[in-house]
Amino acid sequence: MASSELxxxxxxxxxxxxxxxxxxxxxxxTKLFCGCTTEFGMPANSQVCPxxxxxxxxxxxxxxxxxxxxxxxxxxxxxxxxxxxxxDRKQYFYPDxxxxxxxxxxxxxICADGFLEIQDPADDESRRHIGIVRAHLEEDAGKSMHDEAxxxxxxxxxxxxxxxxxxxxxxxxxxxxxxxxKAYLNELKLLLTHLDVSDCxxxxxxxxxxxxxxxxxxxxxxxxxxxxxxxxxxxSFRNVQRAIEFEVQRQVxxxxxxxxxxxxxxxxxxxxxxxxxxxxxxxxxxLSADYRYFPDPDLLPVRLPVEFVDAIRESLGxxxxxxxxxxxxxxxxxxxxxxxxxxxxxxxxxxFEAAATSSGDGKKTSSWIMQDVMRAMKDREFTVETFPVSAxxxxxxxxxxxxxxxxxxxxxxxxxxxxxxxxTITEAKRQLGIEAVDDDALVELCKELLAANPQVVTDYRExxxxxxxxxxGQARKKNxxxxxxxxxxxxxxLIAKAS
Numbered sequence: 001m002a003s004s005e006l007x008x009x010x011x012x013x014x015x016x017x018x019x020x021x022x023x024x025x026x027x028x029x030t031k032l033f034c035g036c037t038t039e040f041g042m043p044a045n046s047q048v049c050p051x052x053x054x055x056x057x058x059x060x061x062x063x064x065x066x067x068x069x070x071x072x073x074x075x076x077x078x079x080x081x082x083x084x085x086x087x088d089r090k091q092y093f094y095p096d097x098x099x100x101x102x103x104x105x106x107x108x109x110i111c112a113d114g115f116l117e118i119q120d121p122a123d124d125e126s127r128r129h130i131g132i133v134r135a136h137l138e139e140d141a142g143k144s145m146h147d148e149a150x151x152x153x154x155x156x157x158x159x160x161x162x163x164x165x166x167x168x169x170x171x172x173x174x175x176x177x178x179x180x181x182k183a184y185l186n187e188l189k190l191l192l193t194h195l196d197v198s199d200c201x202x203x204x205x206x207x208x209x210x211x212x213x214x215x216x217x218x219x220x221x222x223x224x225x226x227x228x229x230x231x232x233x234x235x236s237f238r239n240v241q242r243a244i245e246f247e248v249q250r251q252v253x254x255x256x257x258x259x260x261x262x263x264x265x266x267x268x269x270x271x272x273x274x275x276x277x278x279x280x281x282x283x284x285x286x287l288s289a290d291y292r293y294f295p296d297p298d299l300l301p302v303r304l305p306v307e308f309v310d311a312i313r314e315s316l317g318x319x320x321x322x323x324x325x326x327x328x329x330x331x332x333x334x335x336x337x338x339x340x341x342x343x344x345x346x347x348x349x350x351x352f353e354a355a356a357t358s359s360g361d362g363k364k365t366s367s368w369i370m371q372d373v374m375r376a377m378k379d380r381e382f383t384v385e386t387f388p389v390s391a392x393x394x395x396x397x398x399x400x401x402x403x404x405x406x407x408x409x410x411x412x413x414x415x416x417x418x419x420x421x422x423x424t425i426t427e428a429k430r431q432l433g434i435e436a437v438d439d440d441a442l443v444e445l446c447k448e449l450l451a452a453n454p455q456v457v458t459d460y461r462e463x464x465x466x467x468x469x470x471x472x473g474q475a476r477k478k479n480x481x482x483x484x485x486x487x488x489x490x491x492x493x494l495i496a497k498a499s
Contacts, residue, residue, distance in 0.1 A: 012217050012218050012219055013217070013218040014215050014216070014217055014218075014248075014252060015176065015215065015216040015217075015218075016175075016176050016177055016213070016215060016244075016248050017173045017175075017176070017213070017214050017215065017216055017225075018173060018175035018176065018177075018178075018180070018181050018211060018212065018213050018244060019170070019171050019172060019173035019174075019175065019211075019212040020170075020171045020175065020181060020184065020185070020209060020210070020211055020212070020240075021168060021169070021170050021171075021209070021210040021211075021212070021230075022168070022169045022170075022171075022185070022188060022207065022208075022209055023140075023166050023167075023168050023207070023208045023209075023210075024073075024166065024167045024168075024169060024192060024197070024198045024200070024206070024207055025038075025140070025164055025165070025166055025198055025199075025205065025206040025207070026065075026066050026069045026070070026165040026166070026167055026197055026198055027069065027196065027197055027198050027199060028063055028065045028066050028069065028165055029065070030063060031052055031063065031139070031163035031164055031165065032060075032062075032063050032066055032103070032137070032138075032139045032163055032164065032165035033051055033052070033060030033061060033062065033063065033103065033139065033163060033299075034049050034051035034052050034060065034061065034163060035049070036048060036049050036051075036052055036163065038164050038165075040201075040204045041204075042160060044156075044158040044160060045157075045158060045159050045160060046160065047160040048159050048160065048162070051163070052098075052139075052159065052162045052163035053098050053159065053162075054098035054099030054100070059298050060103065060296075060298055060299060062299060062302065063165060066137060066165040067110070067137070067302060067304075068312060069165075069167070069197040069198075070110045070111065070135065070137050070167050071110065071111070071304065071308075071309060071312050072195055072197055072312050072315075072316065073111065073135060073167060073169075073191075073192065073195060073197050074110065074111025074114065074135050075309070075312060075313050075316060076191055076195055076316060076319055077111065077114035077115070077116055077132050077135065077169070077191075078114040078115050078132075079111035079112055079113060079114030079132060079134075079135060080111070080112055080113050080114070081110070081111060081304055081309050082108060082109075082110070082112070082304065083303065083304055083305075083306075084108065084301050084302065084303055084304070085105065085108045085109065085110045085301065085302050085304065086105070086108050086295055086296075086299075086301040086302065087103055087104075087105060087295065087296040087299040087301075087302075088103075088104055088105055088106040088107075088293045088294065088295055088296060089101045089102070089103060089104075089293065089294055089295075089296050090102045090103075090104045090106070090138075090291045090293055091291055091292040091293075092290075092291060094141055094144075095144055095155065095157060096141050096142030096143060096144050096157050096158075096159065096162065097141045097142070097162070098142070098159065098162065102138060102139060102141065103138065103139050103296055103299070104136065104137075104138035104139070105136035105137055105138065106293040107293075108301075109134040109135065109136035109137075110135065110136060110137055110302075110304075111132075111134060111135035111136070112132075112133070112134045112135075113131075113132070113133075113134075114131075114132035114135075115129045115130060115131050115132055116129070116130050116132060116171075116184065116187060116188060116191070117129055117130075117187070117321055118130055118180070118183045118184050118187045119183055119187070119335075119339065120180075120183075121177070121179040121180055121182075121183050122179075128174075128180075129174075130171055130172065130174045130175060130180075130184050131171065131172030131174050132169065132170070132171055132172070133170045133171065133172055134169075134170050135167055135168065135169045135170070136167070136168055136170075137165065137166070137167055137168075138166050138168060139162070139163045139164065139165065139166065140161050140162065140163065140164040140165075140166050141161070141162060142157055142158055142159040142160070142161055142162040143157070143158045143159075143160075143161055143205075144156075144157055145157075145158060161205065167197075167198075169188070171184065173212065177244075178240070178241040178242075178244040178245045178248075179241070181211065181240055181241065181244055182237050182240065182241045185209065185237050185240060186237065186343075187320075189207065190320050190342070190343055191319065191320055192207075193345070194319065194320050194345070194346065195316070202235050202236055202237075203235075205235075208233055208234070208235060209233075209234040209235075209237075209240050210230055210231065210232050210233065210234070211230070211231045211234060211240055211243060211244055211247075212228055212229070212230050212231075213228070213229050213230075213231065213244055213247045213248065213251070214226045214227060214228040214229065214251065214262065215248065215251050215252065215255070217255060224255075224261055225261060225262040225263075226251045226254070226255050226260065226261060226262065227260055227261065227262050227264075227265040227266065227267060227268065228262060228267045229247055229251070229267070229268055229269070229270050229279070230267065230268070230269045230270070231243045231244070231247060231269075231270050231271070231272055231279055232269050232270070232271055232282065233271070234272055239272055239274060242272075242277065243272040243279055246277065246278055246279055247270070247279050250278075250279065266284045267284070268281055268282070268283065268284050269281075269282045269283055269284075270282055320342050323338075323342050323349060324338045324339060324342045325338075327341065327342070327349075327352070327353075327362075330362075331352075331353070331356050331362025331363075331365075331366070332362050332363055333362050333363055333366045334363075334366075337363075337366040337367075337370065338366075340370055341366065341369065341370075344374075344384070345384075347383070347384040347385055348369075348384050350384075350391075351369070351373075351384050351387075351391045352365065352366065352369055352391075353391075354391035354392060354395070355368075355369070355391040355392070355394040355395040355398070356395065357395065358391065358392045358394070358395020358396055358398075358399065359394075359395035359396070359397075359398035359399045359402065360395075360399060360402070361398060361399070361402050364398050364401065364402060365394070365395065365398050368394060368397075368398055369394075372412065372415055373387065373389070373394065376415075376419055380419070388418065388419050388422050389415065389418045389419060393418060393424070393425060394415075396425055397411055397414060397415060397418075397425055398411075400425070404485065404486065406434070407484050407485065409484075410432075410434055410480075413432055413434075414428045414429060414432065414434070417431065417432055433480075443490060443494070445475055445487075446471075446475070446487065446490045446491050446494055447494060449471045449474055449475060449491070450471070450491065450494055450495070453471060453474075456468060456471055461495070468488060468491050468492065468495075471487070471491055472484050472487050472488055472491075475487045
């Protein structure tokens with residue numbers, strides 16, 4: 001059920017309130033407080049040491065690279081970076097949390113008060129700012145693997161991930177639909193991969209999402225808020241969207257049945273059952289006091305000098321949102337085209353710009369890239385870097401189409417030939433037998449067609465302008481190199497001259 005349909009449920013106007021907590025595994029070689037590798041896919045419990053196992057007497061040592069990547073992310077999210085940040089212990093018990101607490105950040109996060117601009121899913125021409133409350137560093141827990149086979153019900157623990165650096169990015173409750181939540185996540189993932197701070201591989205746990213959802217219901221002009229639900233550990237953007245859509249529907253029905261509000265019922269956490277396509281209750285949500293935060297006695301506060309932060313800011317380069325706007329202005333392409341190109345990453349952006357410069361026509365170039373280049377890349381499993389048609393060659397091909405030297409059909413023949421044979425455009429045209437048609441030869445061909453098809457001339461003069469279309473196909477059969485546009489114009493000129 002779409003978000004717009006969910007808002008129509010019940011007898012009162014409903015506003016959906018969504019905030020997202022995104023846990024991003026940073027792209028460091030080692031863990032946050034020890035030298036164990038963060039490489040994915042190693043044998044269970046083979047990447048552990050006394051520090052990440054929480055052994056008595058083992059002391060943590062801060063990973064400087066994790067600090068740099070966190071500041072880099074925060075600056076790109078327009079966050080403020082404090083001169084001092086610190087580490088705190090968050091107390092809770094999980095079987096896969098060996099120390100019985102998590103080293104995290106409480107009141108002095110490394111990044112705070114930023115925003116991310118997203119495309120409004122309901123309006124292609126407008127964008128929205130989604131506030132960022134904070135982004136704080138913390139260590140990851142291990143992984144519990146449950147074997148629920150009949151008669152077994154075992155749980156095994158893999159601590160390889162324990163101590164991996166996570167940056168938790170917490171949004172303001174500014175999102176108003178599941179579609180907006182998905183747009184936010186897509187934009188955030190694009191930014192994170194562009195910055196090279198994370199690989200964002202959700203299948204490997206490098207990016208995980210918790211969604212906080214509740215409703216504001218208008219009851220006779222007064223706002224009534226339903227209890228907040230946190231949907232935990234969503235591992236795909238599709239599941240985030242589906243879970244939010246279900247939860248909105250469930251909360252509307254629950255409020256109509258029970259009248260429970262944020263003041264009368266506690267915040268709860270729920271899981272997402274993908275097979276059943278519904279959320280299920282797990283437990284009541286702890287408050288911050290329940291975690292008994294206190295400064296970690298084994299780690300000193302971290303000072304972030306202005307010079308350190310400024311150096312990282314200068315290294316950011318052009319961010320995706322700026323690139324998107326520049327491509328539209330500089331090359332005259334549509335917002336959708338710019339969005340598609342930017343989402344393919346820096347290599348595709350460079351390819352497009354080089355091809356557009358070569359062709360002199362940004363719109364036609366973007367059309368060719370999305371319709372032909374990306375299709376060929378997908379079908380043949382090429383990357384931009386390995387694609388056999390260079391940006392300059394594509395630009396030259398597009399220019400020949402714009403100049404009328406090649407029609408789209410023949411140009412695509414050349415394009416396919418370039419992919420298969422890795423030759424120049426001139427060689428491809430020669431090998432395909434593509435030659436320029438002399439103007440006099442084209443006129444003679446069109447005269448011959450008109451003489452053989454007098455009914456077409458009659459139909460055209462009676463107002464049936466599409467009648468000449470039949471002759472264009474005949475012209476191509478007689479001479480495959482005849483440009484359809486040139487044929488059409490020559491036929492019309494001859495008919496006009498004869499009348």
